[in-house]
Amino acid sequence: MLDHTDMSILHELSKNSRIKMKELGEKVHLTGQAAATRVAKLEDSGVIEGYTIKVNNSKLGYLIHAWITIYTKSTYHQPYLSFVETQENYVLNNYKISGDGCYLLECKFPSNEILDQFLIDLNKHVNYKLSIVINKL
Template identity: 70%
Template sequence: MDHTDMLILAELSRNSRITMKELGGKVHLTGQATASRVAKLEDTGVIEEYSIKVNQFKCGYYIHAFITIYTNTPNTHNHQPLLTFIQDQEQYVLNNYKISGDGCYILECRFPSNEHADKFLEGLNKYANYKLSIVIKKS
């Protein structure tokens, strides 16, 4: 990877729908040379996927929360029932990370209402203890 590849990645991170011609103009290459570099970045696994960013608020998910999970199973590593519950709640869970330090997992969630969040937490409490942090605003 060289400086041009890093510029390509930066531009694609800002707008992955940009044409190769436009991208080439920004990194001082032809569209064809840019397309070749992007293809190489994809083939080598540097670029894993393209995605979109959805405005969760405009989709009706008004509550943004981080939930630190403390499992109830100190003598066993069978977290599968908990993980199955989380997977079944995928409409609310944006990200699920296994962590070290304070807690076992941290979930990033969006809920349409306090009632939905409360129902989720009641279900979660069957498998683990938790600490809830509500996002006030993104800095």
């Protein structure tokens, strides 16, 4: 079970995973060594699975951020899943969901033309509802 200090460490690492252990320790009221020991335990227990970077997709030319709710046409989902695997340039995340739809795709596209072609190809496997992100608040 995680205590308040572990939760504080996770919070600080989620803001900046490159923080120096000494600075992390100061933020959570531990020594740098004690913070490093706690982080190692969180890694060993699987609470921390890895570290990553946050990419600004707009600066990479991906100006369209879309959420696509997927409605499968049958109970056989493999053709859709295989299609999604081939679209790694555009698909950020593919979530299996409950409620409205079967899957929720988070995607990025450099243009409306490429989005349109993606949707044409997607519609060969499933039906969908498209939502475009206007602004992140």
